[in-house]
Amino acid sequence: MSPANEPEAPSRAKPKAARCRKRRQRRKRQIAYLAICFLSVAGFGFALSTMIRPADAAIGKDGKDDPNEERNPQLEWRSGFEGLGTTHEQMGELHWAPVDYTEYKASRNLTRVHPSQSTAMNPIFNFTHFLYDRLITDDPPLPPGYIVLQGESLALGPKFQEADFRDLISRYWLVLLWILFLIIIIVVMPFIAICYCCFCCCRRCRQGCPPCTSKADATRRLWCGVCLLILIVGLIFGIVIAFVTNRLLDRGFEEATVTMQRATEDICVFLKDVADHVHHLMVYNYEEMQTHITDELSHAHKHIFLDLADTSESTSLGELERILHNVPEAARLMKQVAKMETDLRFYGAQLRDGLRGMKRDINFAVANLCTTQECQTFLSTSSIETIDTSKCLHFDTMPNASKYMEGLNIIVKNNYVKIPTDALTRLEKVSLQVKEQLSIVTPGMIRDLNGGKDTFRKQARLIRNQVDALLSEIHSKTSHSSRSFDDVYDKFGKNRSVISIIVCMIMIMILSILIISLLCGCFGRRKTGYRDDCCSKATAANCLFLAILLIFCMISFLTLMGLVYFMVGLVTYQGACAPFRDLDKNMLFRQLDSMIDLNHYMPRSGEDAGKAIPPLRISNALKMCEANESVFDMLRINKIYDINDITRIKVMSSTHADPEGAKVFNEDLSKVEFLTGTDLENLNSISEGAAGAYHSELFKDLCSELTPVNLNVLGEKLYALSNSLESPTFGWARVSFWNEGLNAKSYYQNYVPKLTSMIKKMNTNLKLIDELILYQNKNFNESINTLVTTAKKSQAFVQTQGKKFINELGNNLTATIEEMITEYITMVINESNENVGRCEPLAYIYHQGVDMVCHSIVDPINGFWVGVLLCALLCLPILYVSHRLMCLYKKIYPYMAAVASHVDTAYEGGYVNVHFTSNFSHC
Known part of the structure; x- marks a missing residue:
């Protein structure tokens, strides 16, 4: 039906038809725009491809090589296969097997002496540290002359040897007051003892009216006995401190030689382990790589x-x-x-x-x-x-x-x-041709590998010498530092133990007498003046009198011994313990550190001999070792040797010198x-x-x-x-x-x-x-x-692509060898920086020596004077309490004497039935 004959649509449908027509027109315009854009892009791409010539084509036209020989890398060697088209490549295997390096297994066995877990004297030692840190606040803490640098370790200075403490005392007034107080005790107590004995103060006790003051005397005896008991407990505590610290000091002097010998053995083991590890990496592992690459080169023709x-x-x-x-x-x-x-x-x-x-x-x-x-x-x-x-x-x-x-x-x-x-025989001729061509290339590669072996062996020897010198010198300096104050043992070690034992025995004797007197006074009968028992208050009074006399005789000696140990402990603490707790702020350690420059002992290679390198301080070395860093980190940070420099070593020089040498096959x-x-x-x-x-x-x-x-x-x-x-x-x-x-x-x-x-x-x-x-x-x-x-x-592939394929595999072999060498160098660098010569054992050896000096010698010295002076100072109130208690024990009760006499008469006269009542008062 023609459009003219079509029935007219209803008027209400016209707007809908117009919208559809506009939508179709819009869609057509969009399609036209897209077509124009596509044609523009295609034309631009075609023009760009004709204007820009590929580099391969230019080489083929102007160079000596035939352009047909160069293969487009985007094409496949074998349909459906990636890479070079080999079956083993599709299975994820490499063309050339990687090197399998043997891991280094450390055989070192360093001695680890764990500190005692039950050190009951730690609170006493911490108290002395706190006391010295509060008393000695200047920097330097000690005036010149008390601690000197003797060789490469610290020793007691001439002022200490001559007992000239004027400069030290004048600097710290608290120390001055403390020493004056102790000197007053040492000087005054003998005079007090003379007065006490000569003027009969020891025997002069007022009797008063014992029956009248019986109750008051009992109360006085009770309180004086409690005070004496408390003082005895303090005396026991001081004696225990003195006795234990004296034993620790004896043990510290005994173990000094053993500790140093053990440290020397450990550092030798550590040095041998580092040397063996470096030799394993740079010699043994290189030989493994060399053997592997040589084997690959020897059988390369078969592989290709x-x-x-x-x-x-x-x-x-x-x-x-x-x-x-x-x-x-x-x-x-x-x-x-x-x-x-x-x-x-x-x-x-x-x-x-x-x-x-x-x-x-x-x-x-x-x-x-x-x-x-x-x-x-x-x-x-x-x-x-x-x-x-x-x-x-x-x-x-x-x-x-x-x-x-x-x-x-x-x-x-x-x-x-x-x-x-016969076909395989003809194919085998290709293998013989490849072998003949490779025999021209491989000798140069093997020669380069042998040269690289000598290069890395020299590097290993250089590193071993430098590490040996570095660690040996660090150990030498730290061992000298840890042997500081050996003269303390030389001057006090021989007679010190005997004198310390005498001091302890005197204090134990005083303690024993006081305990006996207190027991007799508490549980013995009152003094009657007539046939008193052996365990009575009279005996207690006599024991107290004996204790008073013994204290008067020995208190000056005890105080003097405590003062001597106090001064020795003060000086040695500032020289042996305090410097190593705050290395950066302590003047003594800075003085010691400034005089140790390890660069004087480092062997240097010829090209680096004239370079100025900042000195390597023992403090820096210790910090690195405490962080358990590698020896190579220490060498690199101090600009002595950088293991990363081995990346500049070129082993395969033949391929770099002649790029055309990579073409291993030129047969037709x-x-x-x-x-x-x-x-x-x-x-x-x-x-x-x-x-x-x-x-x-x-x-x-x-x-x-x-x-x-x-x-x-x-x-x-x-x-x-x-x-x-x-x-x-x-x-x-x-x-x-x-x-x-x-x-x-x-x-x-x-x-x-x-x-x-x-x-x-x-x-x-x-x-x-x-x-x-x-x-x-x-x-x-x-x-x-x-x-x-x-x-x-x-047959067609071999005729047309065989030569290019063989050369491609040859290039792959050369690149693989370079990659193997690069991976070896990277492995050596990583292993050296991460696992070789972790010097934490060196810091442990050093701290073990410092611990031996500080914790095993200096701390017991300070603990000993704490115990001795505690006992000496407690003897002062003990004198007063003992005298008062002695007078109370000496009081005579006549009533008790009359009763005792009557009982004796009754027994002598034969009386059988005797009845009496007596009241005993006990402390």
Whole structure:
């Protein structure tokens, strides 16, 4: 219908039609815009591609190389394969095996002496540290002359030797007051003792009225006894401190030599471990890399040839050679199959005919001789009707194996196995050409590797010498520092122990007397003045008097010993303990550190001998070792040796000097021919011959299920059916079924095992023949044709791309060797910076020596004066309390004396019945 004849749309539909028309126009404009943009982009890309010439094309035109020799890297060497197209590359393996380095196993066994976990004297030592830190606040803490630098360690200065403490005392007024107080005790106490003894103060005690003041005296005795008990406890505490610290001091002096010897042995072990580790990395691991690369270079021609054969699929010649080489064995097996096939057909036909006769007789017996339901049921359930129809019993579709045997015999007779053998020989010539070309390149690489071995051996020797010098000197300086104040032992060690024991024994003697007097005073009788017991208050008073005399005699000596140890501890603490707790702020350590410059002892290489390097301070070395940094970090930070500089070592100089040397192969392979025309004709005749159609799948009907039911079982059923029928009604049927049962068993015994074994043997032979002469499970014809086609492609690849492929592998080999060397250098750097010579053991050895000096000698010295002075100062109140308590114990109670006299008289006169009451007052 024309538009003119179309019916007019309703007026209400006009706006909708207009909107649709506008939408279509808009869509057309959008499509036009997109087409214009696409054409513009395409034109611009075409113009850009024609204006810019590829670099490869320029080289091919102007350079010496043929542009056809350069392969476009975007193209595939082998269809469907990445990279160079080798099979092992697709499996994730590298073309050239990486180096397997042996890890260094440290055999060092440093001695680790763990500090005692139960140090009960730590609070006392911490108290002395706190006291000295609060008293000594100046920097330097000690005036000159008290501590001197003797050699490379600290020693007591001449002012200390001469006991000239004026400068020290004048600087610290608290120390001055403390020393004045102790000196006053030392000087004044002998005079007080003389006055006490000479003016009879020791015996002058007012008696008063004991009966009147009995209660008050008891109270005084109680409080004085408690005070004396508290003072005795403090005295015990001071004696324990003095005795234990004296024992610790003896042990510290005894272990000083052992500690230094152990530190020396440890540093030797540590140095040997560092040297062995460096030698392992730079010599042994390099030799492993060198051996690996040399082995790769020695067998590079084989590797390149195998990769060429893999990528070009020249391995098809090997498969073809395998097939034709196996043809004689396959022909022998096929001959057996042909013989068994004839027998199988013969015996199978006999069994099939016998089964058909048995089926006919059973059907006749059921139809005519036995019309019961039982016979009918047996016929329908025993598979008699299909007993001769099994496909395993019909061999009509089975091919004639004799034909395949004749075809294989023809191959053997014509000796066609020489075809792939000769082709492989021609292919092997390519390997010889590659080997010949590589023999020109590899000697230079091996020479470079030998030169690199000498270079890294020199680096290892240089590093070992520098590390040995560095660590040995650090150990020497730290060991000297840790042997500071050896003269303390020389001056005080010989007689100190005897004097300290005497001091302890004096304090123990005083303590024992005080304890005895307190016990007697508490539990003994009051003094009566008449026949007092040995354990009475009179005895307590005498013991207290003895203790007072002993204290007066020894308090000056005890105070003097405490003062001496205080001064020794003050000076040695500032020299041995305080400097190493705050290395940066302590003037003594800065003085010691400033005089030790390890650069004087560092061996330097010739090119670095004239460079000015800032001195390496022992403080910096200790900080690095405490952080457990590597020795190489210490060398690098102090600009002595930087292990990262070995990255500048160039081992493979030959490839860098001659870039064209990377082309390892320059032979012409365009005339290489694997299969000649005659070879191809012969291979074509093989594939089209009598054996061409062979495949074991053609014998798929060879199966062992000859009958649907087991004939032995069928015979038993026929026997059972015969016996179940009544006689003589079904006599003939019984005889017929019985005879057929005999036939079934006879057929099974004579045919089934024989046929089954032949079928099994034939299947086994056919599988072996498949493995021998088939390729990729194709029939013989397709196998030969596939391999021939692949061989032709391989020949074309070698002729056109073989040279480029070999050079590509050669370049890959060179790049891989460079990468191996780079990875080795990176491994050496990382291992050196992370695992070689972690100097934390060195800091431990140093701190062990400092701990020996500070914690084992200086701290016990300070602990000893704390204990001795504590006892000496406690003796002052003990004197007063003991005197007061002695006077209380001396009071005589007359009433107690009269009662005692009356009791004695009663016993002497024979009175038996005596009654008296007495009250005893005890402390």
